[in-house]
Amino acid sequence: MWINMKKAGVSVFLVLVIGVVCACGNTYTEEHKTEMTEEAAKTLGNIGNDSKIRESFAGESAADAQIDFDALREINSDIFAWIYIPDTAIDCPVLQSEQSDTFYEEHNAYGEEDDTGAVYIELANLASMCDFNTVLHGKTGADEAGLFADLYRFADSDFFKDHEYVYLYLDGNVLTYEIFAAYERENTSMIRTYDFTYLSGCRQFLSDLYGARGMSMNLREGWENVNEYHYVITLTTQKEENAESQFVVVAVLIQDAAGTINRVVTE
Numbered sequence: 001m002w003i004n005m006k007k008a009g010v011s012v013f014l015v016l017v018i019g020v021v022c023a024c025g026n027t028y029t030e031e032h033k034t035e036m037t038e039e040a041a042k043t044l045g046n047i048g049n050d051s052k053i054r055e056s057f058a059g060e061s062a063a064d065a066q067i068d069f070d071a072l073r074e075i076n077s078d079i080f081a082w083i084y085i086p087d088t089a090i091d092c093p094v095l096q097s098e099q100s101d102t103f104y105e106e107h108n109a110y111g112e113e114d115d116t117g118a119v120y121i122e123l124a125n126l127a128s129m130c131d132f133n134t135v136l137h138g139k140t141g142a143d144e145a146g147l148f149a150d151l152y153r154f155a156d157s158d159f160f161k162d163h164e165y166v167y168l169y170l171d172g173n174v175l176t177y178e179i180f181a182a183y184e185r186e187n188t189s190m191i192r193t194y195d196f197t198y199l200s201g202c203r204q205f206l207s208d209l210y211g212a213r214g215m216s217m218n219l220r221e222g223w224e225n226v227n228e229y230h231y232v233i234t235l236t237t238q239k240e241e242n243a244e245s246q247f248v249v250v251a252v253l254i255q256d257a258a259g260t261i262n263r264v265v266t267e
Helices: 030-046 069-075 149-155 157-162 199-211
Strands: 020-022 079-084 091-095 133-137 165-170 173-186 232-237 245-256 263-265
Touching: 069 079, 149 157, 149 173, 149 232, 149 245, 165 232, 165 245
Parallel strands: 133 232
Antiparallel strands: 020 263, 079 091, 079 165, 165 173, 173 245, 232 245
């Protein structure tokens, strides 16, 4: 599957209905945004030229431009997306269980019992990726192996600086996110701590994120003013030996190929 990217708009459209209908926006200058868009397109254009042999789920790999959602749904109907981060081992399906928010903690993407788990979102998030903040969970094992173990590489400032993008494939769409923060936080549920259906909950999340700034946080220059009208994903993982904290990588949507991402939020 291949989808041409199109440039995301920089304006925020406000329509008063029940609340606010939001379109994607950011605070970059046009020059910086053009550079960013070209770099994202270049990276996507190189997907499929990666000669590295990688273990993949059901023969699929975003690095090889092979994402067949019909085939994936035949294996497991809970699969709704595919996440890919270049230069990491993160190249796998994303699932949402109707049975339990923790089902894929102990089951793999085939639905089989497996301590490795799978990458998943909770029922409180929309599989359409239209929430303000979609939280993706994945494990890091005791041996620092696991589907999201490579997130810890973003704790290194040089790796963080050189690796900006997360690609999320949906059936008929591809979303590009720029990573703007990576840090350790208390191991609490974001979904239960913040009500992302309200602007106030979105603002509180961002306030707490920027308030956590310190030596251990990597924050990308130019994204100091992400606001409640953006679309964010938070990738979370934790090491088994450190259950008190979780490592999070937060990214903001910069490209929506099909132009389908929108939402209604209230104060």
